[in-house]
Amino acid sequence: MKTSRRNFLTFALGVPIAGATLAACGSSGPGTENGGGGKGSGGTYWYLSVDPNETIRRNSLDRFNKAKPDEAIKGNAFQNDAYKEKIRVAIGAGNAPTVIWGWGGGGLASWVEAGAVEDLTSWFDENPDQKERRFASALAPAMVDGKFYAVPAESVTPIVLFWNKKVFADAGLQPPTSWEDMLALVPQFVDKDITPFALAGQSRWTNMMWLEFLFDRIGGPEVFQAIFEKKPDAWSDPAAIKAMTELQKLVKAGGFGKGFASITADTNADQALLTSGRAAMMLHGAWTYGSMKEEGGDFVKNGDLGYMNFPPVAGGTGDPSNTYGNPGQYYSLSSKATDEQKKAAKDFFSTQVLSDAEQSDWVNMAGQVPIVVGVDAKFKGLEDEAWLQFVYDTASKAKVFSQSWDQALGPVAAEPMLANIAKLFGLAITPEQFAQSMNKELAK
Amino acid sequence: MALPALLMFVAFAVVPLVGVLALSFTSWDGLGAIRPSGLDSWQEVLKDPNLPHSLWVTFEIMALSWAFQTPISLLIGVFLASRERYRGFLAVIYFIPLLLSQAAIALTFKALLDPNFGLGPGLDIDWLVQDWLGNRTLALCTVVFVVSWQFIPFHSLIYQGAVRQIPVSLYEAAQLDGAGRLRQFWNITLPQLKNTIITSSTLMVVGSLTFFDLIWVLTAGGPADATRALALDMYIRGFRASSMGPASAIAVILVVTGLLLAMLLRRLGGGRETTSQLEGM
Numbered sequence: 001m002k003t004s005r006r007n008f009l010t011f012a013l014g015v016p017i018a019g020a021t022l023a024a025c026g027s028s029g030p031g032t033e034n035g036g037g038g039k040g041s042g043g044t045y046w047y048l049s050v051d052p053n054e055t056i057r058r059n060s061l062d063r064f065n066k067a068k069p070d071e072a073i074k075g076n077a078f079q080n081d082a083y084k085e086k087i088r089v090a091i092g093a094g095n096a097p098t099v100i101w102g103w104g105g106g107g108l109a110s111w112v113e114a115g116a117v118e119d120l121t122s123w124f125d126e127n128p129d130q131k132e133r134r135f136a137s138a139l140a141p142a143m144v145d146g147k148f149y150a151v152p153a154e155s156v157t158p159i160v161l162f163w164n165k166k167v168f169a170d171a172g173l174q175p176p177t178s179w180e181d182m183l184a185l186v187p188q189f190v191d192k193d194i195t196p197f198a199l200a201g202q203s204r205w206t207n208m209m210w211l212e213f214l215f216d217r218i219g220g221p222e223v224f225q226a227i228f229e230k231k232p233d234a235w236s237d238p239a240a241i242k243a244m245t246e247l248q249k250l251v252k253a254g255g256f257g258k259g260f261a262s263i264t265a266d267t268n269a270d271q272a273l274l275t276s277g278r279a280a281m282m283l284h285g286a287w288t289y290g291s292m293k294e295e296g297g298d299f300v301k302n303g304d305l306g307y308m309n310f311p312p313v314a315g316g317t318g319d320p321s322n323t324y325g326n327p328g329q330y331y332s333l334s335s336k337a338t339d340e341q342k343k344a345a346k347d348f349f350s351t352q353v354l355s356d357a358e359q360s361d362w363v364n365m366a367g368q369v370p371i372v373v374g375v376d377a378k379f380k381g382l383e384d385e386a387w388l389q390f391v392y393d394t395a396s397k398a399k400v401f402s403q404s405w406d407q408a409l410g411p412v413a414a415e416p417m418l419a420n421i422a423k424l425f426g427l428a429i430t431p432e433q434f435a436q437s438m439n440k441e442l443a444k
Numbered sequence: 445m446a447l448p449a450l451l452m453f454v455a456f457a458v459v460p461l462v463g464v465l466a467l468s469f470t471s472w473d474g475l476g477a478i479r480p481s482g483l484d485s486w487q488e489v490l491k492d493p494n495l496p497h498s499l500w501v502t503f504e505i506m507a508l509s510w511a512f513q514t515p516i517s518l519l520i521g522v523f524l525a526s527r528e529r530y531r532g533f534l535a536v537i538y539f540i541p542l543l544l545s546q547a548a549i550a551l552t553f554k555a556l557l558d559p560n561f562g563l564g565p566g567l568d569i570d571w572l573v574q575d576w577l578g579n580r581t582l583a584l585c586t587v588v589f590v591v592s593w594q595f596i597p598f599h600s601l602i603y604q605g606a607v608r609q610i611p612v613s614l615y616e617a618a619q620l621d622g623a624g625r626l627r628q629f630w631n632i633t634l635p636q637l638k639n640t641i642i643t644s645s646t647l648m649v650v651g652s653l654t655f656f657d658l659i660w661v662l663t664a665g666g667p668a669d670a671t672r673a674l675a676l677d678m679y680i681r682g683f684r685a686s687s688m689g690p691a692s693a694i695a696v697i698l699v700v701t702g703l704l705l706a707m708l709l710r711r712l713g714g715g716r717e718t719t720s721q722l723e724g725m
Binding site (some may be wrong): 052085088089091092110113114115116201202257258259261262263264269272273382395411412414415416421422423425426428 | 474475557575578579580667670686687
């Protein structure tokens with residue numbers, strides 16, 4: 001049974017975590033996954049767990065340790081939320097792993113400010129092909145003040161609008177081609193007792209995705225850019241106010257259903273609403289494709305899953321090809337590492353990260369698109385070909401591919417924003433009140 | 445003999461407390477250097493419009509859970525104090541919630557109350573299909589209910605023990621005077637339990653200041669900020685927003701509030717009058 005296997009996987013994750021705690025205490029740390037025989041001097045590498053991504057990361061590390069046993073790197077996997085806090089504590093205490101897995105953007109900037117990560121600009125200069133082979137959009141979040149502090153890696157996951165073809169067909173409705181269509185569809189689904197848009201509101205960043213697209217479609221990427229640059233009163237931009245007003249229109253019309261504020265994304269309850277046909281649409285990251293395929297029964301296999309880029313808003317100035325999401329994942333190098341460890345990590349970056357074998361792993365095992373120009377040649381004839389091509393095109397043809405707001409801002413600035421977004425979605429504050437209190441944060 | 449205890453107290457209570465107090469006068473994002481910043485963190489916290497709200501939520505949860513738990517635990521405690529066989533069996537069942545971890549309880553209730561996949565929709569019970577954790581008022585009530593569900597057994601246990609300490613001679617005398625069960629309860633049991641009520645209330649009130657894991661897992665402080673109590677506010681500021689200074693300031697506020705409340709309750713209780721020094725039954 002699928003569920004029991006997943007439970008077992010989650011359960012098994014406890015072991016490497018315990019191993020990591022020991023390793024962090026300075027002992028040799030039994031139970032680490034990529035011991036590499038213990039001869040290696042290559043340091044340590046912490047990354048996120050949960051398959052298939054975890055296996056892909058481990059495969060690359062295994063290949064490296066086999067090819068260069070003298071530089072073997074020890075790997076440890078952590079669960080997402082636990083990792084976010086642990087990595088911060090570890091870096092703060094000077095116990096960071098040699099290779100640090102991250103999201104780039106604002107979080108990376110705070111590591112740079114603390115002097116925790118190595119400047120990799122010279123490595124990129126020495127290896128110009130490393131820059132050219134990656135999507136241009138993936139490079140920006142690796143940079144702080146014009147310098148590289150991380151190696152963009154893994155896959156690109158834009159946020160897309162998923163829809164359930166069967167629900168639409170049964171209701172005799174057409175998928176939306178504009179924001180106005182989306183609003184018009186709401187009462188039609190509500191009448192049929194179907195939630196128009198599945199949303200895991202308790203997780204908060206899920207709500208944020210809606211604002212990202214509405215801001216962009218109405219006023220273009222400049223609106224958030226001004227906020228990012230802390231321009232005074234940037235949240236009061238008329239486009240921002242209009243976007244929030246439109247959003248609250250959708251909430252008031254019942255667009256997200258009754259219980260959305262109590263649903264969390266970690267349990268995939270929002271995906272379950274879509275795959276079970278209780279919800280018609282869902283705005284979510286491309287990373288959910290794999291779990292919908294695995295947990296959604298025959299939903300994906302039967303071709304019931306539809307997907308599209310977020311549609312335009314009438315009168316909006318944003319380019320409809322623009323997208324938001326994760327332009328990639330990011331590997332940094334700890335500045336506390338020894339020279340030997342730094343060399344090993346750089347060798348790992350040049351020889352194994354996004355190697356041909358790893359690219360195939362991402363495409364075949366995870367149904368994800370690695371951030372490599374021309375990787376679509378690998379899609380031909382695959383079961384997920386149409387999906388992979390869609391993600392590739394969305395990511396590579398986007399006029400602007402922006403990083404999600406919370407990742408771009410970093411945790412310090414993101415928290416008050418997420419708290420206020422939750423209030424906005426709960427209709428506890430008006431767009432003007434939102435702008436007012438967020439403008440105060442800009443002034444800090 | 446007192447020295448080891450004193451050392452433990454200093455190491456595990458005084459040192460962290462002083463540390464937190466010191467941190468509240470610094471700015472630190474958890475990564476870089478810790479810089480003294482004077483009263484900045486305190487100003488930020490005290491000027492924050494969300495602080496009165498968090499305080500209010502904390503007191504709401506405190507008052508409601510006290511009002512909900514005290515009568516129920518008292519009655520269960522009195523009921524279980526009698527020595528009859530089946531009550532021993534019932535006691536075991538009543539005390540099960542006490543043995544469960546808060547996180548497990550929260551996860552279970554969260555699943556049961558899910559508006560789409562929970563108990564209500566699953567069993568097709570209409571009144572159970574509510575937005576339990578997504579509606580501001582309902583979410584607060586749900587938190588109070590779940591907290592009470594876990595702690596009522598503990599307080600019942602305290603009351604059960606206390607009731608068994610009341611001298612049987614008092615009841616015998618009352619019976620001779622012709623007092624019924626209800627009258628015995630009002631005139632003997634309740635006054636004799638006064639100190640226990642104060643002890644139990646102190647535990648409830650001070651304990652409710654630190655409710656964290658249960659609320660965190662159930663609602664994460666939501667919807668919006670409806671259940672964002674002070675302890676949650678502290679955690680979110682410290683570990684989500686990486687503002688250790690303001691988070692420490694809130695921790696200090698929590699400690700002071702707890703101390704004040706405990707002292708107030710001691711005052712209210714006094715040590716006078718109706719205390720019984722007689723042997724129990």
